[in-house]
Amino acid sequence: MHPAPSVIIFTTFSGLGFGLLFWLGIGAITPNGLMAFIWFTIAYLAAVGGLLASTFHLGRPERAIKAFRQWQTSWLSREGICAVATLLIMAIYGAGLVFFDTPLRPLGWIGALGALGTVFTTSMIYAQLKTVPRWRHWTTPALFLALSIGGGALLAGQVTEALVLLTLAGALQIYTWNTGDTRLAQSGTDMASATGLGHIGKVRAFEPPHTGTNYLMREFIHVVGRKHARVLRIIALGSGFVLPIVFLLLPFSHIWGGLALISHIAGVIVLRWLFFAQAEHVVGLYYGKR
Amino acid sequence: MTQLPKSTDKKLGLVIDLDTCVGCHACVISCKGWNTENYGAPLSDQNAYGADPSGTFLNRVHSYEVQPDQGTAQLIHFPKSCLHCEDAPCVTVCPTGASYKRVEDGIVLVNESDCIGCSLCAWACPYGARELDAKEGVMKKCTLCVDRIYNENLPVEDREPACVRTCPAGARHFGDLGDPDSEVSQLVADRGGFDLMPEQGTKPVNKYLPPRPKDVMPEYDVLAPFLEPVATTGTGFAHWLDKTLSALPGGSK
């Protein structure tokens, strides 16, 4: 799949923003006044900024409002509704803290649940796709959730929780890569089933439909060299999990905390790039590619 | 509505004969022509006369080489457009309801004025049957020429999809695949029509007819009968001459 910057930025930052809203919602930190205003601004910048970035990959962003209608079948619709509902609820909860110094606890819990729901529905947009066997697996939502809450804990300064969750997310990421690499081959979809010509013999793409490229090839076929993928995976693991964990284990200071956060975000951007770039869409088989 | 209908009154679709298709791409061109000049946003081209031309097409013809275990490879031309699936995953993922499947004939369409161009439906289609138009920013797909097949302004013989009407080889057939007695259903039954990627569970309406097995020609030398000796035993002068000449050094036995 084409690793579009808008979607990478969207999943990385809105994941982080909703992760922070989760910790704020359950009351892990209960700031008030100006501090509350700063915390909520950070969370909303990340969450809303990410959501806005995602509209850049729309062909017709001015009609985005229409996307809330089909929650009965569409995960994208569900995600939009979850995101807006969570942002509204948490805005009220935040206003309670900023202006009245009153935590409206139940509202916070509902908001925290909504934040998890938003991340889950985002991940299901990918995990639902039978056409991308690498994504169609429980590890997709599990990893999105672990990264979001882990990153949120890091941002919220919840050191112990962040240590546990980042370790978990790192392990889950390694497991996801190991099992994901063979999932296309195991899916049973190959050139023989795509063309239905396998009973005659071995199928090879002889001529593509056009001399040039096209939307399908740009959107769905992206081949990362195996060597590069290995290096990038190591970079992502180091920057996303190992370094932040080391920084957190050092005697606490805001500098180490800040570095842990920056390193983690950079790592997540790399692994999101890999998430898209390494995902094989079955339509590539019609072009003799994977 | 992005909920799929439980069943449709008809299942209109195409049957494509991989045995007859000669790979001329005439169907590609007639499709592009009709769907640019008529219903919906035109199918745009980018840099059409430049070094890297690209454009939106609703029907594309691939060519595959198939190498059997024994014998020579076969070249098979393979037209591909929307298969108007019964369990169309492209419809259910759509957040706006722009994508829908019609109850009356099963045609899968996009309401372009509702489409936000999120591309998710193209991601969900295993066949690459949907393309986001780079100029209009909306999703384009085969409409089964819905603006031809019911169009009373057209002569009766033109009330079929443009690709079917134009195919010089008769490799494309249009009809109701939900009716077991229809010509297309009969064709599928007779020739063993099959689904593409059945394991994806989309239940495509369009069917493909497999290439017929190639004839096996026996090794055959056209001149051989004329060079065979006419008779091996004989009498008379000719036989004597034959025997005498054969007995000479270098004579043929």
Ligand code: SF4
């Ligand atoms: S072929 Fe693709 S676009 Fe057409 S109905 Fe099936 S899934 Fe949808």
Ligand code: SF4
């Ligand atoms: S691109 Fe258009 S038709 Fe396709 S899922 Fe998005 S809104 Fe629906």
Ligand code: SF4
């Ligand atoms: S017009 Fe007919 S013969 Fe030519 S490529 Fe299309 S299906 Fe094949």
